Amino acid sequence: MFNNLKSNYNQFPKNFWMVAFTSFIDQLGSFILMPFIALYITARYDIGMTQVGFIFAIVGAGNMIGGILGGALTDKFGRKTMTLFGLLASGSFSIVIIFIDSLTVLYFVILAMGLMGSLAGPARSAMMADILPPEKRTEGFGILRITMNLAATIGPALGGFLAARSFTALFIVDAVSSGITGLLFYFVIPETKPKAAEDAVPETLKQSMGGYKDVLKDWKFMIFVGVSSLMALVYMQMQGTLSVFLRDSHDFSTVNFGYLISLNAFMVVIFQFWLTKRIKKFPALIMMAVGNIIYGIGFGLYGFISTVPLFFVAMAIITVGEMITAPFSQTIAANFAPEDKRGRYMAVMQWTGILPMLFGVIGAGLIMDNWDSRWVWYFAGIFSALAALGFALLHRAIKSSDKKLSVQDSLVVNSQETEAFSMEIPVKFDKDLEISILE
Template sequence: MSQSPPSAARSVRQAAFGFIFASALMTSVSFGLMIPILPNLIKQFTGGDTAAASEWNVLFATTWGLMQFVVGPILGMLSDRVGRRPVLLISNFGLAVDFLFMALAPTLWWLYVGRILNGMTAASFSTAGAYLADVTPPEKRAKSFGMLTSAFSFGFLVGPTLGGFLGAYSLRLPFFVAAGITALNWLYGLLILPESLPDERRLAAFNWSRANPLGSLRLLQSHSGLLALASVAFLFQLAQIVLPQVFVLYTTYRYHWPTWILGLTFPITGIMGVIVQMFLVGPAVARFGERRIVLIGCVAGALGFFWYGSATNGWLYLLGAPLFAFSGFIMPGLQGLMTQRVAPNQQGQLQGANQSLQGIASFLGPLVFGESFAWSVRHEATLHMPGLAIYLAGGLLALAFAVAWGVAHPHRPQTAIEPAAAA
C-alpha cells in the first residue's frame, strides 16, 4: 500500500491540530463566558438569596466535576473504538445544544439539568488529547500539549471578560453566544477534520468494565510508572483549584484590592501562563527533556504558591506571578511522558483516565481550599496565616516534585497495538 508523501502527512497534521486548537480555544471561551454570569443567574432564580445561590453554585460546580469523572473514560474508550472524529463532532454539537438549553431554562432545576449535560459533553477533552497523541510524533507531543493547554488558558482569559460585558445587557446573552461559538466549531470540524485513528489501530470491542472510572484507572496500574505520573498530574490539578476558589476572597481580605485591580490581575497573570505554554514549552523540551521541565514546573509552582501565601502586600504578591507561570511546564511534560507508555489504541483510555482524575480534583478542591481558607480567617487572631489554603497548594506541588523525581523518566514509545485492551 502506498504511503502519503511527507508533505501531505504534515498538511493533514496541521489541519487536524488547527481544529483541536480552535476547539479547545472556543470551548474554553464558551466556558469562560459562564464564570461571571452563572452565579448571578442562579441568584436570580433564588429570588436574590445570596446564601442559597452560593449553595447552589457549589452543587453546580461539584456536579460538573462529577460528570467529568464519570463520562471522561467512556468517551475516551469510545474514541479508541470508533475513532476520534465522530466523538469530537457529536460532543461539540451536544455542547452547543447544552448551552442553548441553559439559555432557555425556565427554572433553576432546568438550569441544573443543563449543567449536568454540559459536564458530560465537555468530557470530550479526553478525546482531543488522544487526537493530538495520534497525529504528533512522540518527541513533539509535549510541545503540542503545551499549545493545547495555552488554548485553554487563553480561552479562560478572554471568556470571563467577554461574559461580563455581555452579561451587562442580559444574563442569558452569554449562553446564546457560547452556543453559537460551539456550533461554529462543530461546523468547522464537520468540514475539515480528518480521522486520526485508522481502523487497524482501533479497539476490537468496547469494554464497559474498562470504560467506567475505576476500570479506566486500572489502565494506569498496568503500565510501568504510569500511575505515579498520573498521581503527579492529579496533585497539580488539585493544587490549581486553590486560585479559582479563594483568589478573590484572599486578595480582598488581605490586600483590600478593589475590583479594578482584580480585573487587571486576571489578564496579566493569564498572559504570562499563555506565553510559557505556547512559546517556551517546545524549546524547553528540546533543551532539557520532558523529565526536567516537569521538575522545573513543580518547583516553580510550589515556590510561587509559597510566595503568594507569604506576600505581605499586593505588589509583592504580583511579583510572584512570573515565577508561578512556569508551573505551565508540568502538564505538557507529563502528557508527553504518559503517552509514550501506552499503545495507539489506548490513548483515548489514557486521556479518559486523566480526565477522571481531574474530575475528582474539581470535586475535592473547592471543599479542601474553601474550608481551609474559611478556617484560617476565623482563627486569624491566633493563627495569623490567611494564606493557609495557598500553602496547602504549595505543599501538594512539593509532594508532586518528590513523586516526579522518582518516576518522570523518558520511555521508549509503545507503537504496537495492545491486544488486552480489546478484551
C-alpha cells in the same frame, strides 16, 4: 521570517492546524464564561461558597463518569463522532442554564452537563495523538497549549467586560463558540481513528470498558496522575475560588479579575518558548517539582497580601510555575498510551482535573464560609509542597527501577532543532543534547 513560518506550518498536517483552530474557538468561549461561573452562581442563587463547591463537585462527578465512558466510546466509535456529540451537549446546556431559577434543578442540569460535555475530552486528545507522528507530538501539544493561552488571554478580559453588564451574555457566547466549532468539525475535519483499529474485530462496550484495567496497572502512569491531581487541586483555586475571595475580601471587581487571568495567559504566550529553552536540559519530573514550589509561593501569597499590585505579582509568580510544569503532562500521557487505548489513557489523564473539581472547590468553600478565608491559600501552599515532594519521589522511584521515560522538549522550540522522540529512546536536540525525564 515568513519563510520560517511557512516551513514550520508545512511540518504539520493540515488536519492538525484545523483542530488547533477549532480548539481556539471552543476554548475562547470557555474562557469567556468559566472564570466568572462562581460569581454568577453566588449572585443568581444567593448562596455561599460551600454550595458553589458542591456544584463544582457535581460537575466533577459528571466529568469523571463522562470521561470514562468517553474514553471507551472514543476507541470504539471514533474521535470525530464523540467530539461532535460533546460539543452539541456543551452548547445546549450553556443555553439551558440561563433559564433555570431553581437551585435543585440546577444540580441535575449541571450533572448532565458535566457528564455529556466531558464525553469529547478523550476524543480530542486521542485525535491529536492520531494526527501527529511521535517525533512531532510534543511540538504539536505545545502549539495547542499556545492556542489555549491565546484564548485565555482574550477570553477573561472580554468575559469581565460582559459580566459587568450581563452574565447571560457569557452563556450565549459559550454556546455560539461550541456551535461554530461543531460545524467546522463536521464539514472540515475527517475521522482519525487508526485503520488498524477499524479493521480489527470490534470490541464490545464491555470489552472497551475492561481495557481500563491495563491503564490502572500502569503504575508509573497512575502515580503521575495522582500527583498531578494534587497539583491541579491547587491550580483550580484560580478558576473557582480566587474570584470570590478577591471580591468578598478585597472588593476586587470582575473587570480587574478578568485582567488578572489575562495576565496569566499573556505571560504564557510571550515567555513560554524562552523559558522552555532554558529548562529543557533538566529532568522533567524534577522540573515539575520546582514548578510546584513556585506554585506554593504564588498561591500562598494571596493569604498575606491585600493590595491590587501585589495580586498581579502573585499571579505572575503562579504563571512561572505553570510555564515550568504544564507542557510536559499531555506529552507524557500521549506517549504512555498504546494506539488502541489512547482514548482510555486520555480519559484517565482527565482525572487530574476532575478529582480536584470534586473536592477542591467544596473544600475551599467550607473554609471560606466557616473560617478565615485566608486559610485556603495557606493550604494551597502546603499542598503545592506535597506535590513537589511527590514528583521528586516519583523521579527517584523510576530512576531506581532503571526504567527511563524519555520526553521531547516540553513546548514548541525551533522545530529544526528537534531530531527524534520516543518513549524508550532518549531525545536529541541540537544533534547532541540528550534529554530524559530522569537524566
